[in-house]
Amino acid sequence: MTTRDALQTQLEQGIAALGLHLPADAVPRLLDYQALLERWNAAYNLTAVRDPAEMVTRHLLDSLAILPYVQGRTLADLGTGPGLPGIVLAIAAPGREILLVDSNGKKVRFLREAIRALKLDGVRAVQSRVEDVEGQYDCVTARAFASLADMLGWGGHLLAPDGIWLAMKGKRPDDELAGIPAGFGLRGTHELAVPGLSAERHLLVLGHA
Template sequence: MNNLAADKLKRLLIDGSRQLDIHLDPAHQEAFMGYLTALQRWNRAYNLTAIKDGQEIICRHFLDSLSFLPFLSGISGSVLDLGSGAGFPGLPLALLLPAIHFLLVEARQKKTLFLQHVTRLLGLKNVEILRLHLHKGNGSTEFKIPVAALVSRAVSVPDDVFPVAGEVLAPGGLVLLSATASSREKIMEALSLHENLRLEDIKKVTIPFLEQQRYMIRIIRV
């Protein structure tokens, strides 16, 4: 990536963050650019994400992940990123919330290796990576519970999320899911089967530079 291209991508990141009312200081900006470079390099070898283009990564991964930030206001304790993939939304959030411990759970080895690499690269002391296919019954044996919040992005099979949430969250704990219109309907169907989880609200979220409408679904453990 030449300097001109890097400057253009950094400007996109800064402008998009401002549209989300998020200020990125120079250290944050450099960290995100380092993350982008590492993701593109690893992507060529390991196909971590179908999104390869730098602009698309910034919009569909970085800015989409940062849209969670206002909804985590007041959270204290650990945040579990379930099915973190290449680190979304957990790593961007951990960059901006250094006082919160983030637990990134991912089942695939190549992705957990990448997560470990980026965590070291960015010097993130508040991130723990766990290679695990998390399901009801094994969360309490693999890490310290309860956690304060569970976050997950673009959930396509919510049946996996809610049994885990019921087990690892304390009463009053938060489930925060980012969904498309189609996945929102699946989430609401699945939620109706879990008496220990209650819908708090659904907010429309506009991701800068993307046409697709997103929905932030907040669910409380009762």
């Protein structure tokens, strides 16, 4: 098998294990994204993960694991880095308006190239600090971006009144729960089983109190 065939098998098995049904073109497009990230990463150091199979597990499948919890027509992905989970979600569930936010210029240049190359309609990237972004979104995602206190403190204004905030964490951050700012509350905690990943993953769902 070529490397791409092996990665495709790994990705398809992971998607099946997650119980997801994606559009017909999602797998090739996700692999196109992974290949683009791998190419850029060689020059720009966008992610510490360099092995393609690890990228499938730690980036693609890790991002896809939250797809069942994503809702609404608009989504902001804060501290998106090279587009995680935002670009993965845009490919897996097209049709949303998605804003990718990162303060790192190299990463935002990559995001804009990925949006162009992958023809991601309705997706845009801004180089900005989270606290300077405007607008309100039905869903806000943040992957290992900051403590709950900081992420809601900086970005809480972006959450629509009936929106949900999806905070992707490793270990369950019980020590951070007391720091959730006034006006926000924890709606639920979900342990995620990411295929091929032995490390703990948790998703915290937050909303306006």
